[in-house]
Amino acid sequence: MTDILVINPNSTVAVTEGLDQAVQPMRLPGAPAIRCVTLSEGPPGIQSQRDIEAVTGPLCRLIATESAEETASAFVIACFSDPGLFAAREVTNKPVVGIMEAGMLTAMSLGQRVGVVAILPQSIPRHIRAFRAMGAMDRVVGERPLGLAVVELGDESRTQDRLLATARTLVHQDGADVVVLGCAGMARYRPMLEADLAVPVVDPTQAAVGFALTAMQFGLRPRRF
């Protein structure tokens, strides 16, 4: 039994550090280690469909190598667009979990009406296609963008304000009773949001690490196709 490898497919190390901190509660003495790495070939941020499909190659190479060398026993792709998810499953017979898929499925166990916070408005149609593809769209009551430029995400205070305002609209206006953070690396805002909203708030990377551990421990292998 080796590591769960959490891959940040963009090249921004600060995001990887956020992931590292987020998954801390799953680091148990006798449990698999959780190693968070940065995909150096990735762009600074994944913002377009081209960005998504461009990381598939290096992502699959990384996963194939770690899988062959038995240095990892399960993989988490830590970007809410689930880049390369189905391709990666073709290069390893170990579990590969996408954070969007895991985040949405976890939310479906916590509330009836899922609200999603997106970073950028242009990601929403892509997410909607993904929610429909996985059959989760009937559970989604709204997805709303944060309304911040990517560079502004470094400003924690502004980010917190916008997260709160966006999530409040999802809950109080759209009727969401569970909220999913539609991005990687925002787990630290969960307590503040849950205290204000009184609904569960899902960090999708945390959810995905849970799926990876379960799949690994019980020997569940996703289908390659």
Place this chain on the structure above:
Amino acid sequence: MTDILVINPNSTVAVTEGLDQAVQPMRLPGAPAIRCVTLSEGPPGIQSQRDIEAVTGPLCRLIATESAEETASAFVIACFSDPGLFAAREVTNKPVVGIMEAGMLTAMSLGQRVGVVAILPQSIPRHIRAFRAMGAMDRVVGERPLGLAVVELGDESRTQDRLLATARTLVHQDGADVVVLGCAGMARYRPMLEADLAVPVVDPTQAAVGFALTAMQFGLRPRRF
């Protein structure tokens, strides 16, 4: 951090023992203990809607007590009809996971077309209502009964033969690429089925323990309503 309590809501201890064995891979040195108990007030088997709703009272009392005394930090209701799931969430603010819900959501991360093996044919309409209620029905390509009387389940050889025949029909005729065992306590047949079918086979109690651990470690609380 205390135990994950897995409750067998029927009074048949042999089933509880099967659960105990099934969840073994999640018993990690530094992780929460997993304690499997039998609901002594339950019927020998849960076969009707009345059976399901009759265990809600004792189940909620057990959960309320363990929750108040802090002897358990998360609960799994280990019957594929998810008896008392939403009622139990009203008596504790700790995670309560139903194995049907967790089993189906886990299957949705492993394949595109879910096939379900039911024990009894009369459970199928009830399961269909539940799959529709949770929005999973679009992913289900078939549910088929085992064709065995409950007393015959003790005969492992017969059970294995019928499981194999039923799951083969789901995969080869209905097109399932992931199979869910629609009952508690059949995890031991997974390796045999996966070897024959070449698709992942989900034991819902194993899946539920994964959900419980994730919810517990990351502080995810399902909505009470």
Place this chain on the structure above:
Amino acid sequence: MTDILVINPNSTVAVTEGLDQAVQPMRLPGAPAIRCVTLSEGPPGIQSQRDIEAVTGPLCRLIATESAEETASAFVIACFSDPGLFAAREVTNKPVVGIMEAGMLTAMSLGQRVGVVAILPQSIPRHIRAFRAMGAMDRVVGERPLGLAVVELGDESRTQDRLLATARTLVHQDGADVVVLGCAGMARYRPMLEADLAVPVVDPTQAAVGFALTAMQFGLRPRRF
């Protein structure tokens, strides 16, 4: 041919009296009598999932007795959560109708976009699960709570004001062209609402009595499972 038994599963006699008045137009000289009774074992009001499942036992006993003694030929469970509906069908081979199910199906014959008035906000997720379970969710454009505490329902003037405000939002903002009153015993507000809104307003108990009479007269028996 004996009675249609309308059962108020809560113990509040005033509600039963409201039901009695509501079903009056179906009391025709040559038709089955309609008898409205109070389930004395029920709670004063059914507000939680535990309340719902707690009445299943006494409700089934009442139905089993009246069915065996041939003192009733059809049963209506007059609470919008349809408590014990599927369990009750296991104890009699006579028709058992739930007012939620009948109210929603009737609304589907009267308009294209159904709006529902709930008493309490916490009932809405439960109703949504039920609408999805029966496949009616695609027809629902909104469900909104009355915004009154249960004790305030005794104040007819306040109740009327809130009903009107809630239903107007469903019609004018959500686009409902038929409204269902998501509770038992509010039929007397129908004329006022229909006059104001110019859309049909369904009292679910009235709808259920219609289903019961049809099933009884034509010998339609619901499936036990």
Place this chain on the structure above:
Amino acid sequence: MTDILVINPNSTVAVTEGLDQAVQPMRLPGAPAIRCVTLSEGPPGIQSQRDIEAVTGPLCRLIATESAEETASAFVIACFSDPGLFAAREVTNKPVVGIMEAGMLTAMSLGQRVGVVAILPQSIPRHIRAFRAMGAMDRVVGERPLGLAVVELGDESRTQDRLLATARTLVHQDGADVVVLGCAGMARYRPMLEADLAVPVVDPTQAAVGFALTAMQFGLRPRRF
């Protein structure tokens, strides 16, 4: 309070006589009379989309006249294609019920998986459009044609054999737990089918008379649009 007018929109009097017999159990001493009439301008049988839309004019004139003269208080259009249903609602403010709509909604209260027997294979795509339009398609597990020419329907023995064979396939192969007869005038086969199949069998005209009576007695008016 005047009649419920059941209109056979084809000109075949034998069909009208079948309707007349089918609705007999709803003729109660104190209840509205049920009058079954033949639309003399209709074709011998309604088999094509042109047939359906061609009867809209005369059907609306009949309904408008009876409505204006107060000789009928509710209308049933007794053809499973629900010809002229939404047009008729524009010419009267009294309830107009289509037997397809009422038959399907009634079936949804009796079982989870609806099977439909069609007379002609070419009607099935039309029915599917209608089931989808009303949001009932998720509940339909199969529709199968009788495999008889219209002229052969006069042969009761052959019709009974084909009905039985078709309904058995719906129940035993497609998993239907309630069957709808997808045509008018076949109520007399219900007892035979129910005895053989052990599932409820819905005659849509009987169901529609129930809806008409309920709507009439409780003053429910469908939306004109």
Place this chain on the structure above:
Amino acid sequence: MTDILVINPNSTVAVTEGLDQAVQPMRLPGAPAIRCVTLSEGPPGIQSQRDIEAVTGPLCRLIATESAEETASAFVIACFSDPGLFAAREVTNKPVVGIMEAGMLTAMSLGQRVGVVAILPQSIPRHIRAFRAMGAMDRVVGERPLGLAVVELGDESRTQDRLLATARTLVHQDGADVVVLGCAGMARYRPMLEADLAVPVVDPTQAAVGFALTAMQFGLRPRRF
């Protein structure tokens, strides 16, 4: 190879002239001619379900004649209610395209969330039934009426203002990323709307001419039933 016949099923020649102008870009030297005609038997405007079904007869006769005389090789029914669409397919084996169907399918290739501008509010429930019947409803995020009386449509300036206001609400509030003009003859407003909204705006008659040309050139024949 003969004409594509675009039929305005109402008798207002100004609408036909609008169609004529709208389809101009598909008039290519070597391509089939596109001939726009007025159905003289039609009403001035098609506003009710009766209007829709009343034009089926003359529409089918026109199509049958032109089809038999080989003066047209494909037909477009240019009214957003698709009057007589399925009936017309029974009288010719040449392609018959409805503008609603073609407009919606075209929109589904241009954006993820379809918004529809209706002329009259009372058409919306009818459109919803049609969207559901064709399985497009999951892609529709809103339909909103123009809020103009039919006689006011002659006032281009008022119409333009109302179109803009309605489409802006669909895009900015409902989240539409493609807009369909839910009527015939408004193509001339497309450039103005697209410039303001920055989303594609579909004129359904233009879309339908595209479908007709494709079907004709590749020999695609819709099913008669």
Place this chain on the structure above:
Amino acid sequence: MTDILVINPNSTVAVTEGLDQAVQPMRLPGAPAIRCVTLSEGPPGIQSQRDIEAVTGPLCRLIATESAEETASAFVIACFSDPGLFAAREVTNKPVVGIMEAGMLTAMSLGQRVGVVAILPQSIPRHIRAFRAMGAMDRVVGERPLGLAVVELGDESRTQDRLLATARTLVHQDGADVVVLGCAGMARYRPMLEADLAVPVVDPTQAAVGFALTAMQFGLRPRRF
């Protein structure tokens, strides 16, 4: 006005020649030229998710170049997995059409129940995700694989036999009333299949060229996101 560029994203020239022949009927004297090209960087066949995402880069570069140089005015991606479709829309503001999307939408205008012939069984889960993502799944009654290895596709006689057998199962057993060929370059089998099956058979590349011409002539631009 310049060319419609049809891109075969695999490197097999024989497939491109098949496309060239298939689109011939849309080559009209005054219409845009249709130019079919081979993506030389593509693999011999696109069979895996990695293959699909690997062609996105070169495909986008080709489209960006031809778009910038104004040597093409619309693009068709001629592989049934629609590789790079949403990425390509980010590099040009000209129409980009995927043959899967266009083929399915065209089929939805020709029949009620769509059947799809896949080449390889492992493509089916991927197609199902795509059909769900676009909201077309409710119209699909079956997808079945040809049961031939890719190298066997060169044998026209065997291919024809398998196509016929597969399509017959879709029509006669699954109830399809329109069939889509789930691959590029099989248009030449359409006449044979249509003659045998009596249902329309859609070649998706032909359908896509129709969408491209319509979008181009009427100035319809898909959303970039």
